[in-house]
Amino acid sequence: MHLNFASILFILGCTISTCFSKIFETTDALPLEYDFVVVGGGTAGNVIANRLTENSAVSVLVLEAGGLNENNLNLVVPSFCTRNLLPNSPVDWNYTTTPMPGLNNRSVAYPRGFVLGGSSSINFMLYTRGSSEDWDRYAAITGDPGWSWEHLQSYIRKNERFEQPVDHHNTTGQFDPKVHGFHGINTVSLTGFPWPINERVIQTTAEKPDQFPFNVDMNSGNELGIGYPQWTIKDGARSSSATSYLAPKFLQRHNLQVLLNARVTRLLSRGKSFHGVEFTVRGSTFQVTAKKEVILSAGSINTPQILMLSGIGDSSKLFSLGIQPVHHLPAVGKNLSDHPVLPLSWLVNSTDTLDTAARNATLLAEQLKQWNDTRTGPLVDGVFTHIGWFRLPHNSSIFKEFSDPSAGPNSPHMELIPENGNVRPPTPPTGNFLVLPAVVVSPLSRGEITLNSSDLLGHPIINPNFLDSDFDLFAMKEAVKAARDFISAAAWNGYIISATNNATTDAELEFFIRNSTAAIYHPVGTAAMSPKGASWGVVDPDLRVKGVEGIRVVDASIFPIIPAAHTQAPTYIVAERAADLIKAAWEGQMY
Numbered sequence: 001m002h003l004n005f006a007s008i009l010f011i012l013g014c015t016i017s018t019c020f021s022k023i024f025e026t027t028d029a030l031p032l033e034y035d036f037v038v039v040g041g042g043t044a045g046n047v048i049a050n051r052l053t054e055n056s057a058v059s060v061l062v063l064e065a066g067g068l069n070e071n072n073l074n075l076v077v078p079s080f081c082t083r084n085l086l087p088n089s090p091v092d093w094n095y096t097t098t099p100m101p102g103l104n105n106r107s108v109a110y111p112r113g114f115v116l117g118g119s120s121s122i123n124f125m126l127y128t129r130g131s132s133e134d135w136d137r138y139a140a141i142t143g144d145p146g147w148s149w150e151h152l153q154s155y156i157r158k159n160e161r162f163e164q165p166v167d168h169h170n171t172t173g174q175f176d177p178k179v180h181g182f183h184g185i186n187t188v189s190l191t192g193f194p195w196p197i198n199e200r201v202i203q204t205t206a207e208k209p210d211q212f213p214f215n216v217d218m219n220s221g222n223e224l225g226i227g228y229p230q231w232t233i234k235d236g237a238r239s240s241s242a243t244s245y246l247a248p249k250f251l252q253r254h255n256l257q258v259l260l261n262a263r264v265t266r267l268l269s270r271g272k273s274f275h276g277v278e279f280t281v282r283g284s285t286f287q288v289t290a291k292k293e294v295i296l297s298a299g300s301i302n303t304p305q306i307l308m309l310s311g312i313g314d315s316s317k318l319f320s321l322g323i324q325p326v327h328h329l330p331a332v333g334k335n336l337s338d339h340p341v342l343p344l345s346w347l348v349n350s351t352d353t354l355d356t357a358a359r360n361a362t363l364l365a366e367q368l369k370q371w372n373d374t375r376t377g378p379l380v381d382g383v384f385t386h387i388g389w390f391r392l393p394h395n396s397s398i399f400k401e402f403s404d405p406s407a408g409p410n411s412p413h414m415e416l417i418p419e420n421g422n423v424r425p426p427t428p429p430t431g432n433f434l435v436l437p438a439v440v441v442s443p444l445s446r447g448e449i450t451l452n453s454s455d456l457l458g459h460p461i462i463n464p465n466f467l468d469s470d471f472d473l474f475a476m477k478e479a480v481k482a483a484r485d486f487i488s489a490a491a492w493n494g495y496i497i498s499a500t501n502n503a504t505t506d507a508e509l510e511f512f513i514r515n516s517t518a519a520i521y522h523p524v525g526t527a528a529m530s531p532k533g534a535s536w537g538v539v540d541p542d543l544r545v546k547g548v549e550g551i552r553v554v555d556a557s558i559f560p561i562i563p564a565a566h567t568q569a570p571t572y573i574v575a576e577r578a579a580d581l582i583k584a585a586w587e588g589q590m591y
């Protein structure tokens with residue numbers, strides 16, 4: 001295979017910044033083959049690229065459809081993260097879901113990072129690992145004890161580099177150092193500027209300890225309760241897979257190359273043996289050979305799309321779209337799961353909320369100057385003050401109809417994530433708010449990703465099917481009640497002025513929930529792991545695509561069930577273990 005380098009932006013052996021402007025104009029046809037080709041320079045893909053190139057004898061090419069993650073303050077300033085949700089963001093794939101019956105036939109926006117670092121470059125930076133039971137369930141489902149909480153501890157630590165927050169406040173009692181890694185690659189830190197409502201939240205846990213217990217560290221494996229958020233933030237700025245796993249010292253490796261604006265259209269095979277990928281750069285089509293494996297890390301939406309465009313999926317459906325089937329694997333794109341989120345808000349008796357600066361350009365400019373000059377101040381964190389995880393009571397009536405979908409008795413069904421202000425677009429023109437987004441973290445609804453056509457550059461059809469299951473609706477109603485119980489604590493007296501929604505009866509609550517629920521952007525399950533030899537699922541426990549050779553999937557699509565977690569840390573953990581699985585598979589032949 002050969003690649004024509006004309007007009008290709010090519011990054012090689014130097015920092016991203018210095019190479020960004022280096023556009024190779026040569027028309028020489030250069031041989032182009034690598035040991036591994038990674039499709040997608042996102043959260044997981046950059047981990048694989050980094051770890052495999054630790055061995056200088058191994059060559060890796062990363063093909064990323066988006067551009068550079070630099071020169072865009074919205075990707076760097078933590079507090080600006082919600083701006084990445086604005087329509088027409090240049091770093092978004094601009095997806096929208098289908099109309100969903102569970103949401104009164106509404107479609108919702110479905111952002112995905114279209115930039116180096118993928119969704120880790122645009123996400124809200126919460127670092128949550130899930131419960132130990134989540135991981136032990138993956139081990140049980142796949143039959144591979146390597147996916148258990150205990151076994152994954154070394155991979156958690158390879159990823160995590162726990163650091164001091166920028167305000168250097170006394171963090172004793174806000175996390176448990178015993179459960180953290182301090183020598184990994186991706187920085188994790190506590191909040192670096194004090195939120196004015198911290199005392200009220202903590203007082204609520206003291207007032208209502210049965211319902212809202214304080215949890216000193218929800219990343220210990222025991223997730224339940226309310227505690228301080230941990231963020232993928234380093235020195236007051238976002239830490240993404242691009243800033244960490246592709247830091248300049250790693251990009252200097254001669255055996256690691258990253259090509260931006262390179263959109264993979266399909267994987268190339270002879271029969272069921274895959275050996276390379278086809279991609280486009282500014283309208284021209286190229287091919288590159290993977291001598292060992294193609295690693296598909298395009299995320300839960302694009303990974304199943306690329307598999308199907310490459311002939312791997314439900315053969316009869318592919319055939320009817322005019323795509324030559326290569327391998328019948330009907331689970332591709334199925335079982336899409338995500339967390340539905342309902343933003344609940346209250347008007348508050350304070351101007352010390354994020355709403356104030358969001359409406360005052362002068363104040364915001366002062367805050368940005370402080371951030372720019374010293375990396376301190378109110379912009380150094382994401383928008384959540386705390387995170388809380390809760391269970392339905394064991395005698396809840398819903399368990400007569402559904403068996404408990406949580407991973408176990410110490411895993412949550414619901415989550416509340418306090419925000420000191422309403423700064424998600426569209427922001428209200430007046431008022432100061434407390435927002436408690438309510439999330440169902442053990443949903444039973446399952447959706448799917450399907451192809452709209454054989455168009456290699458078209459959008460897939462995305463249907464998360466939110467609130468299809470009555471369990472999810474029930475849990476959301478309970479989450480609304482829990483949020484109201486939360487703010488009814490004396491700690492909030494004189495602070496809460498009024499609710500922005502008072503739905504009370506069952507019917508009112510159902511209408512409100514179906515009318516206002518949105519996505520939290522945690523899609524998983526579309527290339528799910530299952531035991532080796534299983535008749536369902538897409539990948540084996542070692543992440544190889546079932547029934548074909550030469551492709552592994554390493555991204556959030558491989559979770560067979562959604563974890564009770566924001567999904568970036570779980571994705572990093574999967575990618576760290578995947579890198580070791582790949583190294584082990586080729587041991588002796590190159591290591």
Ligand SMILES: Cc1cc2nc3c(=O)[nH]c(=O)nc-3n(C[C@H](O)[C@H](O)[C@H](O)COP(=O)(O)OP(=O)(O)OC[C@H]3O[C@@H](n4cnc5c(N)ncnc54)[C@H](O)[C@@H]3O)c2cc1C
Binds near residue numbers: 115263300
């Ligand atoms: C707005 C938002 C907020 C979020 N907030 C949080 C949070 O606070 N905490 C948390 O834990 N999680 C959060 N998440 C979820 C989390 O970021 C994702 O689950 C995780 O980053 C997914 O990683 P991934 O590797 O599977 O995919 P991604 O990181 O999305 O990587 C996929 C990469 O592949 C590239 N790609 C796709 N198709 C192609 C193609 N055809 N050719 C070449 N490249 C391609 C993409 O451009 C992208 O760079 C959020 C997500 C979003 C969108």
Ligand SMILES: *[C@@H]1O[C@H](CO)[C@@H](O)[C@H](O)[C@H]1NC(C)=O
Binds near residue numbers: 091094
């Ligand atoms: C999303 O829309 C923005 C604004 O039009 C654009 O810059 C960007 O390239 C689009 N993303 C993709 C993947 O086309």
Ligand SMILES: *[C@@H]1O[C@H](CO)[C@@H](O)[C@H](O)[C@H]1NC(C)=O
Binds near residue numbers: 101104105
């Ligand atoms: C949603 O759409 C379906 C199919 O078009 C229709 O039957 C149903 O009545 C609609 N539901 C609502 C709440 O509008």
Ligand SMILES: *[C@@H]1O[C@H](CO)[C@@H](O)[C@H](O)[C@H]1NC(C)=O
Binds near residue numbers: 170171172173
């Ligand atoms: C930090 O706080 C803890 C308990 O709140 C206290 O015991 C400890 O002395 C404090 N450390 C410093 C350096 O002030």
Ligand SMILES: *[C@@H]1O[C@H](CO)[C@@H](O)[C@H](O)[C@H]1NC(C)=O
Binds near residue numbers: 331334335536560
């Ligand atoms: C969806 O996942 C479940 C396990 O959670 C599995 O039993 C089922 O077969 C999957 N469905 C498809 C279509 O793969």
Ligand SMILES: *[C@@H]1O[C@H](CO)[C@@H](O)[C@H](O)[C@H]1NC(C)=O
Binds near residue numbers: 362363366
């Ligand atoms: C906006 O912020 C500036 C700087 O803090 C302040 O002087 C000004 O009064 C504020 N404007 C309004 C309308 O509150």
Ligand SMILES: *[C@@H]1O[C@H](CO)[C@@H](O)[C@H](O)[C@H]1NC(C)=O
Binds near residue numbers: 368369372373
């Ligand atoms: C940030 O600081 C740099 C110099 O370090 C300056 O060039 C730039 O204008 C500043 N930006 C803002 C928004 O203050």
Ligand SMILES: *[C@@H]1O[C@H](CO)[C@@H](O)[C@H](O)[C@H]1NC(C)=O
Binds near residue numbers: 396397
């Ligand atoms: C569940 O048990 C508690 C006491 O433990 C009781 O107060 C409550 O009414 C019970 N709820 C249901 C639905 O039975």
Ligand SMILES: *[C@@H]1O[C@H](CO)[C@@H](O)[C@H](O)[C@H]1NC(C)=O
Binds near residue numbers: 452453459460461462
């Ligand atoms: C599917 O294709 C049709 C016809 O080209 C188009 O009108 C429609 O918008 C597409 N749907 C999606 C989800 O892109």
Ligand SMILES: *[C@@H]1O[C@H](CO)[C@@H](O)[C@H](O)[C@H]1NC(C)=O
Binds near residue numbers: 349495496
């Ligand atoms: C707002 O707070 C002030 C004290 O800070 C108090 O006097 C006033 O009553 C509060 N207003 C409301 C509506 O609670």
Ligand SMILES: *[C@@H]1O[C@H](CO)[C@@H](O)[C@H](O)[C@H]1NC(C)=O
Binds near residue numbers: 498499500501502
């Ligand atoms: C909710 O009820 C409170 C108290 O009766 C009232 O002040 C508030 O305006 C109501 N909110 C809405 C949106 O109706």
Ligand SMILES: *[C@@H]1O[C@H](CO)[C@@H](O)[C@H](O)[C@H]1NC(C)=O
Binds near residue numbers: 516
């Ligand atoms: C339904 O949603 C619309 C659009 O967000 C909103 O204007 C309206 O107030 C909502 N109605 C209820 C009852 O939640």
